[in-house]
Amino acid sequence: MIKAININKSFGDKHVLKNITTEFLPGQNNLIIGQSGSGKTVLMKCLVGLFGIDSGEILYDDRVFSKMSFKQKKSIRKEIGMLFQGGALFDYMTVEENVMFPLNMFSNMSLDERKKRVDFCLERVHLEHANKLMPSELSGGMIKRVAIARAISLNPKYLFCDEPNSGLDPQTANVIDNLIDEITKEYNITTIINTHDMNSVVEIGDKVAFIYKGELWWEGGKEDILNTDNKEINEFVFASELTRKLKQ
Amino acid sequence: MRLISDLGKYLLLMKEVFVRPDRMRYFFRQVLVEFQSLGIDSLGIVIIISMFMGAVVAIQTAYNIDNPLIPLTMVGFTVRQSIILEFSPTMISLVLAGKVGSRVASEIGTMRVTEQIDALEIMGVNPANFLIQPKVFAAVIIFPAIIIFSMGFALFGGWLACVVTNIVTSNDYITGLRSWFDPYTITYALIKTAVFAFIITSVAGFQGYETKGGALEVGTASTKAVVYSSILIIVSNLILTQLLLA
Ligand SMILES: Nc1ncnc2c1ncn2[C@@H]1O[C@H](COP(=O)(O)OP(=O)(O)OP(=O)(O)O)[C@@H](O)[C@H]1O
Ligand SMILES: [Mg+2]
Numbered sequence: 001m002i003k004a005i006n007i008n009k010s011f012g013d014k015h016v017l018k019n020i021t022t023e024f025l026p027g028q029n030n031l032i033i034g035q036s037g038s039g040k041t042v043l044m045k046c047l048v049g050l051f052g053i054d055s056g057e058i059l060y061d062d063r064v065f066s067k068m069s070f071k072q073k074k075s076i077r078k079e080i081g082m083l084f085q086g087g088a089l090f091d092y093m094t095v096e097e098n099v100m101f102p103l104n105m106f107s108n109m110s111l112d113e114r115k116k117r118v119d120f121c122l123e124r125v126h127l128e129h130a131n132k133l134m135p136s137e138l139s140g141g142m143i144k145r146v147a148i149a150r151a152i153s154l155n156p157k158y159l160f161c162d163e164p165n166s167g168l169d170p171q172t173a174n175v176i177d178n179l180i181d182e183i184t185k186e187y188n189i190t191t192i193i194n195t196h197d198m199n200s201v202v203e204i205g206d207k208v209a210f211i212y213k214g215e216l217w218w219e220g221g222k223e224d225i226l227n228t229d230n231k232e233i234n235e236f237v238f239a240s241e242l243t244r245k246l247k248q
Numbered sequence: 249m250r251l252i253s254d255l256g257k258y259l260l261l262m263k264e265v266f267v268r269p270d271r272m273r274y275f276f277r278q279v280l281v282e283f284q285s286l287g288i289d290s291l292g293i294v295i296i297i298s299m300f301m302g303a304v305v306a307i308q309t310a311y312n313i314d315n316p317l318i319p320l321t322m323v324g325f326t327v328r329q330s331i332i333l334e335f336s337p338t339m340i341s342l343v344l345a346g347k348v349g350s351r352v353a354s355e356i357g358t359m360r361v362t363e364q365i366d367a368l369e370i371m372g373v374n375p376a377n378f379l380i381q382p383k384v385f386a387a388v389i390i391f392p393a394i395i396i397f398s399m400g401f402a403l404f405g406g407w408l409a410c411v412v413t414n415i416v417t418s419n420d421y422i423t424g425l426r427s428w429f430d431p432y433t434i435t436y437a438l439i440k441t442a443v444f445a446f447i448i449t450s451v452a453g454f455q456g457y458e459t460k461g462g463a464l465e466v467g468t469a470s471t472k473a474v475v476y477s478s479i480l481i482i483v484s485n486l487i488l489t490q491l492l493l494a
């Protein structure tokens with residue numbers, strides 16, 4: 001479980017995150033939704049420690065992450081997998097080397113075991129025959145899937161995904177959503193997903209947190225979100241013609 | 249003000265760079281890779297520049313000696329001294345600042361703007377140490393080796409020029425090369441080069457690491473890397489010469 005208690009974050013005099021308090025449970029897809037620029041990525045980067053926070057606390061299963069030194073954070077980071085908005089694959093390494101990288105750095109497995117683990121992870125993301133390709137030879141959807149494989153290679157307890165299916169066609173987006181959902185349930189991972197995709201929300205949103213201009217505006221399950229009468233959330237959810245039609 | 253804050257940031261980064269690597273085996277492997285990409289890949293251009301440089305210095309020296317009392321063996325001697333003391337270590341280092349510096353800055357800068365550095369950090373790797381340390385290490389070892397090559401080819405270029413143009417005989421040139429040789433000049437040149445190698449890779453690493461934005465900023469970072477490291481090379485050249493030769 002990850003807890004955020006009253007976190008604030010500003011860039012200069014721009015107050016981006018305002019008093020965010022929430023918790024993310026294991027074995028669940030915790031979705032963070034909100035308009036572009038509302039602060040989703042900043043929130044995620046604060047949670048994993050890429051941005052320092054101005055005030056508040058971040059707890060990973062009661063370990064106070066926000067007060068740790070770089071060295072102490074390291075032990076928690078080995079339990080974190082993260083999928084970046086652009087994939088962030090190491091572009092001078094092959095797919096296989098990318099997925100193997102965390103294992104090389106932090107496991108004591110033999111080469112054989114590492115290779116097996118890589119094949120297993122690539123199989124999970126349905127990329128069995130891509131081992132020797134370079135990132136420049138992959139499509140957008142494949143990049144995201146390799147990034148997921150890399151994020152899960154060390155069996156993370158916490159998985160962060162920043163817009164895992166933005167820029168993908170609806171089918172591929174669905175494949176990726178289901179993949180994350182499967183892994184989360186199977187290994188009881190605490191998964192946090194940033195998205196603007198309403199389809200993901202209704203498909204896999206075990207818990208949904210709506211960020212509005214840097215504030216945590218609303219929280220609930222996927223069933224509640226379609227029936228709430230909160231004005232801002234309705235504007236967000238029913239912004240498109242399609243969703244409005246579906247509601248009627 | 250900017251300068252002081254940049255210097256502070258640079259020193260802070262170096263503090264992160266020079267710690268024990270997470271995985272020694274990985275570190276050594278990376279150093280080998282960098283030998284190739286920072287050193288061996290630059291050999292071609294170094295050889296070409298060195299030969300022409302040696303040839304020009306030889307012809308110019310011969311041209312300047314019009315006093316019949318000065319023996320033509322002076323040409324070989326002068327070429328050797330100027331190549332070893334200054335042309336090879338400083339000029340080739342400036343060329344390498346352009347080639348290697350821009351490469352290192354753009355490589356690390358691209359990793360920064362595509363969040364690859366964030367990805368490393370999330371995994372619990374110290375990215376500054378992981379990315380910059382092997383490059384600095386490799387350059388400090390391989391650049392002096394390159395400079396030795398450069399010296400050899402420059403002296404050969406000088407010889408070729410003398411023989412082809414017939415201004416100095418091969419014998420005179422070689423006799424000149426071998427007279428009054430002080431091995432310390434080589435030591436001095438190699439120490440200089442090692443310092444320049446450190447400057448080039450650490451400054452370029454810093455510029456790349458601090459990149460913010462996108463592709464445009466990566467370009468700016470690599471230009472800055474070349475400009476700053478060239479200036480630092482010129483300045484430290486003066487200081488080192490004063491320290492080591494005076
Ligand atoms: N490094 C930074 N420095 C200054 N301001 C920043 C920085 N990163 C983000 N911001 C600002 O914080 C705000 C929130 O940005 P953020 O990236 O979190 O949005 P987002 O909700 O992830 O949007 P999107 O859905 O488009 O990815 C924006 O107004 C942005 O300008
Ligand atoms: Mg974002």
